[in-house]
Amino acid sequence: MFFNSLTFAVFLPIVFVLYWFVFNKTKSSQNLLLILASYYFYSCWDWRFLFLLVFSTFLDYYTGIQIEKNHNKKIRKFWFWLSIAINLGLLGLFKYYNFFASSFATLLDDFGLKTSPFLLDVVLPVGISFYTFHGLSYVIDIYYKRIKAEYNFVDYSLFVSYFPLLVAGPIERATHLLPQVKLKRTFDYTKAKQGAYQFIWGLVKKVVVADTCATYANAIFDNYSSMNSWSLVLGAVYFSFQIYGDFSGYSDMALGMSKLFGMDLLRNFNYPYFSRDIAEFWRRWHISLSSWFRDYLYIPLGGSKGSKIRQVRNVFIIFVVSGFWHGANWTYLAWGCINALYFLPLLLLNKNRSNIEMVALQWDVASAKEMLHMVYTFALACLAWIFFRAKSITDAVLYLKRMFTQASFSSQYLSNERYNYELLGILLLFVVVEWNNRFKEEPLSGKNSWLKVALAIAAIIALGTYSDYKEFIYFQF
Template sequence: MFFNSITFAVFLPIVFFLYWFVFNKNKNTQNTLLIVASYYFYSCWDWRFLFLLVFSTFLDYFTGIQIEKSNSEKGRKFWFWLSISVNLGFLGIFKYYNFFASSFAQMFTSFGFKVSPFLLNVILPVGISFYTFHGLSYVIDIYYKRIKAEYNFVDYSLFVSYFPLLVAGPIERATHLLPQVKVKREFNFEKAKEGIYQIIWGLVKKVIIADTCATYANAIFDHYTAMNTFSLILGAVYFAFQIYGDFSGYSDIALGTSKLFGLDLLRNFNYPYFSRDIAEFWRRWHISLSSWFRDYLYIPLGGSKGGLWMKIRNTFIIFVVSGFWHGANWTYIAWGFINAFYFLPLLLSNSNRDNMGPIELKWDFDSVKTLLSIFSTFLITCVAWVFFRAKTITDAVLYLKRILLNGDFSFQYLANERYNYELLLMIALFVLVEWNNRNKTEPISGKRSLLKAALAIFTIIAFGTFSDYKEFIYFQF
């Protein structure tokens, strides 16, 4: 089931009504309803993979309790590594097995050995990376005695399978979400209104910005060998706004939907394209994943406390693993490596935490410098996105090579495709709205919020294409 579908538009009000007017006696009935709704939500994609979600839930619930109950360190380690290995094993089989098998076969073929690997003919279970990371963080936190094990199976099941975040995050922490699901929620009109506004803005990002940019980005990337320099630059910019509108739009809808049920989820985006350097970008983009890798990989590896080479090693590990998390393709690994390369000068100069505060502009030289920093960060981000979007590393390199060597800046693609100018105007207006909201938590808030919401709804109805709704990019991860 997609957030941008008619099915969800029917599903959500039904669950909302049952939650507040039928199952509102206590938190157990509320949580049970949300679990049933979440399982239905997930099974609408493919009910056969529901067993993976249920098994993962049982595994981490049981091992978490066993870790806490174990009287010996040996027993704690046994249950801990059982959970880690099984979770990563399922993730590896479904997401990475074919990649490694094909890669090893190609390597042996290059040495003159003909190898025909056995490949699995299965589709990737939607959201497996997200709910696996939910469970992993929970078990790791119990093992290191940061939290207590949860003995209420209903509460824990909801933490793992809660439908707004189930298939594309944000990646929640037990310390943040579990305390909320353990208490009865009372209806809060203001919070529900904020949720509706956030859903509306998320739909604007997805249906208007992301899906429209996708049509043009796909046309350019799929025929890049026939495109000139200006068209290829346009394609990279279109994809940058496609993936931002798509993923941050999903996150807004997820957070807004959750507010309707009285639960707050972690913020996942904070206007990343206004970042002044790549370190700030990664503090603002997919925040829940970046913080997950920081807390459960980067810091355990030693973080930035060791010597120079340890800092460099840890930086490349976390970025490459982050890239590989996104998909079983060398393009994602290259994308992670490129971002590590971007980050390295900031790390070496100890300036990776320089831009921590809000962005304020005045009529002075520092403001010009700030705008140039934002533009240059967006530019190098677009270069990295080419690798993320391309089918192969070769395609990405040729795409960038053609940008540099073609030298034709005529309006080739703008002239040949309808509504290109209108799309550029729409993107410009979107950037202005985002810039105006850059220091706000809620996208539609403050004065005249009702008018803003009405304009957003009109835009969705006027320009949206719900009959041809597209799935979210991060569903495949």
């Protein structure tokens, strides 16, 4: 069930009405309804994997209590590592087993040893990377005594399975969401209106920007061997806007609909394409994942302390793991390594914390320099996205080779192109709207909000009618 589907357009209002008008007496009844709605939502993908979600929920709930109850360090450590091992084991089994088995068999074949690896004939459970990280952060925080274990199974279950964030985040922390889950919510019209506006803006990003760009990005990447430089540059730019509109659009919809139920989720995107360097980009892109790796991997490894060699090691570990988190393909590892290389000069020159606040330009030389830095950072991101989007390392390298050697900048027509120049106009308008609203969480609130909402809905209907795409890119992770 996609957020941008007619089925969900029926599902969400029903849950909303039941939540505020039928199950609104107590916090427990509100939470129970949301759990039932979340389990139904998840079962619409594949009901068999619902048992995996319930098992993962019970595992971390039980081990969290055992870690808190026991004062013996060895027993605490046993339950801690048991939870870590099972969580990562299940994630590895479903997501990475076939990749490692096939890669190892290919390596043996290169040495003349023919093998027939045993591969699992299973699909990847949707959202497993996200709800696994929810549980892991919860158990880790209990082990290090940052939080107390949650004894109410219903409350903990909602924290893990809450349907707005279940399949593609943001990756929530128990310190942020559980306190909200444990309180009875009362209807707040202002908050609900803000949520509706943010949901609609997320839908604009998905339907108007991401799905439209997908038509051209897919056509160019699938036919890159016959494309000239200009077309390949456009392909990289189109995919950059596609993945941003797709994923940040999902996050906006998740945050918006959660406000409809009286709860706030962690912000996941903060206008990353207006970043002035790669370090700032990663503070603004997929914030919940970046901060998760920072708090639970980078800092425990030593972070930015110690020698430069150790700092470089930690940066590469973070980016390689981040790349591998996205999927079992060498292209994701390459993408992670490329971003680590981008980050390295900033680290060595101690400039990785230079740009903290959102850029505020004026008519002067310093602002012109910052604008050039933004364009440069966006170009670096586009080059890295080529590896993220390509089917293989070979395809990515050949794509880049043609982009820098087929120096023809004439327009090429693809058989399935629609309104190419109109799309460029849409993207330009989208950038202007985002730029003018970069200090806000979403652009539709404020003055003339009803007019802006009406125009947004009109754009969704106009382009959504002809959209060939429904799935969200990050559902595969």
